[in-house]
Each structure stands twice: as C-alpha cells, then as structure tokens.
Amino acid sequence: MIFNQLADVESLYIHWPFCPYKCHFCPFVALANHDEYMEQYHQALKKEIILYGNYAGSKRIKTIFFGGGTPSTYPPNLLLDMFGILKDTFTLEDGCEITLEVNPGTVNLEKINAWKAAGITRLSIGVQSLNNTILSSLNRHQKAQDVFSLLESAHAHFQVLSVDLILGLPGISTQEWQELIYAAILWPIKHISVYFLTVHEDTPLYYGVARKKIILPTDDTMIATYQWTVDTLLGNGFDQYEVSNFARRGFESRHNTVYWKRLPYKGFGLGACSFDGASRFQNEKNLMRYLNTVESADTMENLAGLSVMAETLTEHQAWIEELMLGLRQKNGVSWQMIHAKLSGEKCAAFTEKVQEFIMLGHMSGNSDRFWLTPSGRAIENEIVVALL
Ligand code: SF4
Structure with a gap:
C-alpha cells in the first residue's frame, strides 16, 4: 500500500x-x-x-x-x-x-x-x-x-x-x-x-x-x-x-x-506517520534501515518499503475515532455525524447516554452539537467507554 x-x-x-x-x-x-x-x-x-x-x-x-x-x-x-x-x-x-x-x-x-x-x-x-x-x-x-x-x-x-x-x-x-x-x-x-x-x-x-x-x-x-x-x-x-x-x-x-479533524497530512523521516484520509502509514523506525531504503530509492514507489505499518480503518473504526477526537475538542461532536452513523434503537440509546452526562454536568450541548464540560474532560475515557 x-x-x-x-x-x-x-x-x-x-x-x-x-x-x-x-x-x-x-x-x-x-x-x-x-x-x-x-x-x-x-x-x-x-x-x-x-x-x-x-x-x-x-x-x-x-x-x-x-x-x-x-x-x-x-x-x-x-x-x-x-x-x-x-x-x-x-x-x-x-x-x-x-x-x-x-x-x-x-x-x-x-x-x-x-x-x-x-x-x-x-x-x-x-x-x-x-x-x-x-x-x-x-x-x-x-x-x-x-x-x-x-x-x-x-x-x-x-x-x-x-x-x-x-x-x-x-x-x-x-x-x-x-x-x-x-x-x-x-x-x-x-x-x-x-x-x-x-x-x-x-x-x-x-x-x-x-x-x-x-x-x-x-x-x-x-x-x-x-x-x-x-x-x-x-x-x-x-x-x-x-x-x-x-x-x-x-x-x-x-x-x-x-x-x-482527521485531515490528511504527510510525514517524513524516521518513524514519521502519515494519513491520506483513508489509511495511516508509519515509516521505518530503525535509523540504518531508514537511511538504506531512502538512499537506494529513485521513485516514490521504491519508498513503499519504508512503511513498516499501514492500516486502513473500517468505516465503523473511523467513526469511533472521529467521536473520540471530537469529544477531546471544545467544539465537540455534531449530531449530524451521529445521525449519519446510528439509527433506530442505537441512536436512541446513544442520545439517552449523552442526556445522562448532560444531567450530571459532564456534558453540554444544543441542537447542533454536544461537548464535554471541564468535569467531563477529566473523565473523558470513562465517558467514551460508556458511549460506545
Ligand atoms: S528523549 Fe524523548 S522526551 Fe527526551 S528530549 Fe528526546 S524526544 Fe524529548
């Protein structure tokens, strides 16, 4: 890849x-x-x-x-x-x-x-x-x-x-x-x-x-x-x-x-990570192997061996990642994103959990988005586990 x-x-x-x-x-x-x-x-x-x-x-x-x-x-x-x-x-x-x-x-x-x-x-x-x-x-x-x-x-x-x-x-x-x-x-x-x-x-x-x-x-x-x-x-x-x-x-x-925001970026150098919007790559972490691979390459294709890790998240994994990253940010997560991924009982259960965290003061929200409050940010991991 x-x-x-x-x-x-x-x-x-x-x-x-x-x-x-x-x-x-x-x-x-x-x-x-x-x-x-x-x-x-x-x-x-x-x-x-x-x-x-x-x-x-x-x-x-x-x-x-x-x-x-x-x-x-x-x-x-x-x-x-x-x-x-x-x-x-x-x-x-x-x-x-x-x-x-x-x-x-x-x-x-x-x-x-x-x-x-x-x-x-x-x-x-x-x-x-x-x-x-x-x-x-x-x-x-x-x-x-x-x-x-x-x-x-x-x-x-x-x-x-x-x-x-x-x-x-x-x-x-x-x-x-x-x-x-x-x-x-x-x-x-x-x-x-x-x-x-x-x-x-x-x-x-x-x-x-x-x-x-x-x-x-x-x-x-x-x-x-x-x-x-x-x-x-x-x-x-x-x-x-x-x-x-x-x-x-x-x-x-x-x-x-x-x-x-899970936008693409390109990384260069030892162990550097890149993301092309769908797949994540990590470069070789051994200095000698990194140098040898780059020095003997003439094209980008020759550099394919530089990636020691390449992974493509499934749609569901990508959604979970987006949710977790969104919760870490001040602007939080859009309900539109949730509704695009969840429907029926799953969506209702998710919404109910968000409401519970809002009642407890760990989240806040409006009709567009929901986000963690300062007390919620301190227990962010627990909240993510509960939501998932
Ligand atoms: S050893 Fe690690 S933490 Fe220390 S200066 Fe280097 S990169 Fe930073």
Whole structure:
C-alpha cells in the first residue's frame, strides 16, 4: 500500500530524531549519541521530500511541524538547506504555520536567528517542569534557567511561543505545580499544552514504577490537579480548545487541529506517520534501515518499503475515532455525524447516554452539537467507554 497521491495534503510533519540524551519517560523515536548521522539523515530527509514532491506535485501547504526527537539540535546550516528544499518542492501559503519543537537546553542565538531567517513562526518549548533535580533524575538534563533565557531571547522573534508541561511527574508537589502554572501565565506565551505523564512500556520509568522505586501521584490527585489547572488557565485568559491544549484566542495550533479533524497530512523521516484520509502509514523506525531504503530509492514507489505499518480503518473504526477526537475538542461532536452513523434503537440509546452526562454536568450541548464540560474532560475515557 502506498500513500494516495490524490490526498489533499496541506500539512507536513518532519521528524528529527536526534536528542542530547534519552529521557526516562520517552516513548518517541528518539536517538541519543547518534549526532554523527545528522548530516546523512538530513540528506535522506531531503530525498524523501523530493521524491514525494515528484510523485504528488507541488502541494499548497498551510502547516509544517518539525517534531522529534529534538529538532532544536538541527544544525542551522542544514535547517536552512531544508527550507530551500521545502520551498522548491511545495507552495508554502502566506501565513503558513511552521512549528519547531525546542528543548530549552539546546538553544543559542545563532539558532534563533536561523529559525527566524528560515520562516519558523512558532516554537513549541518542552518545559515539562522547572524542578532541575526531578528532571535530572528522569535523565532530562535541562535547567529552569534555560527556560527563562529562551523565553527572553525568543519572544520578540516568533509569533507564537508554546510550552509543554507534564502533569504527574513523580516528586512534584501540588504547590510546586501551581507555582509553575502561575509562572507560565505570566510568560510571553500564547499556548500551553498540559499532558498527563504516561508510563510507556519498556522505558526506564516503567521499570522504576514496576519495582516501586518511583512512586507516582494517585489518579485522584492527578484529576484534582488537572481540574485546578483548567480552572486557573481559563480564569487567566486561556481558552481550552482541546483536552490538553490551551491558547490565547486566535493562537490555537492549526497543525494539531489537522490531526484532530482527521485531515490528511504527510510525514517524513524516521518513524514519521502519515494519513491520506483513508489509511495511516508509519515509516521505518530503525535509523540504518531508514537511511538504506531512502538512499537506494529513485521513485516514490521504491519508498513503499519504508512503511513498516499501514492500516486502513473500517468505516465503523473511523467513526469511533472521529467521536473520540471530537469529544477531546471544545467544539465537540455534531449530531449530524451521529445521525449519519446510528439509527433506530442505537441512536436512541446513544442520545439517552449523552442526556445522562448532560444531567450530571459532564456534558453540554444544543441542537447542533454536544461537548464535554471541564468535569467531563477529566473523565473523558470513562465517558467514551460508556458511549460506545
Ligand atoms: S528530549 Fe524529548 S524526544 Fe528526546 S528523549 Fe527526551 S522526551 Fe524523548
């Protein structure tokens, strides 16, 4: 199976897998101690992009996201070269949202200038916590001072600064978390993502928790802290437009919205995912195999072997996914979508459950749509299970 060239792609994802270290909680395709492959990988990325451009034509692009890994370790000269290829291969629309993920400990003025010159509009900064000791115990060697310096030097140059925070890191007290949120409200940022710490199998965090060497906060503590966070951010001018995402009005992430609306996007690089509107693909996750496959390819067809995963959801699976993604967003789910998929008793039972959640205060709605309230967002998974 190969990515459908007719897919109406307006968004690109570019994966930069290199990291200065491997954080103990990290589930991503991320490589520490592989910096000697950066240049070779960059050449392969370029080739993958050019072959796609030759195959699909010059698409008009509205959003680009450099994720990782740690894209802020992309050498500035190579990154500028990458932008040359992107501009030659695609038509970048005026106002194209271009995001770069940044690890605060990996930034200097030369990079900030290069990012600005390249046309990056948005930095997504992995703050996670300001507790140097806890971060270091999780093998993330980043200092609070790195965050402050970055915010100070970057805020005049980019339209949007966003920060990622992790709720539920072991050893972070409620008071410390609250101080972080109060600090973030005063930062010159337009967007905050708050993610619950997730324990992924086969990570050092997973084994630490399994051996009871690392004690995580209880679910009740996490939910209460999340609820406090939502209330505090809403009370300070941030809009919660998705379960984990808050923005000053008008500064919502357009790229992530593409994922949540199940619109097509094309990913390039190690382990990168793509979606053509019907099927989802994931690239090879082994660096050597990725490099070998791309280097020996001359056409997009030759790159078919790059996909280690390709799945096409059934209509019913796609509907469930649409429902789940819709519930995570502020605008919720349209009744039209429900009525198109459910009829008779099934539709009546579904409607009854939604009414029950509305009575309990976990949902709200009108004749067009229904959505989760803040209390519903805290138990989103339970609600999805009940509805299905
Ligand atoms: S910096 Fe990010 S991508 Fe790299 S290891 Fe840490 S969490 Fe993973």
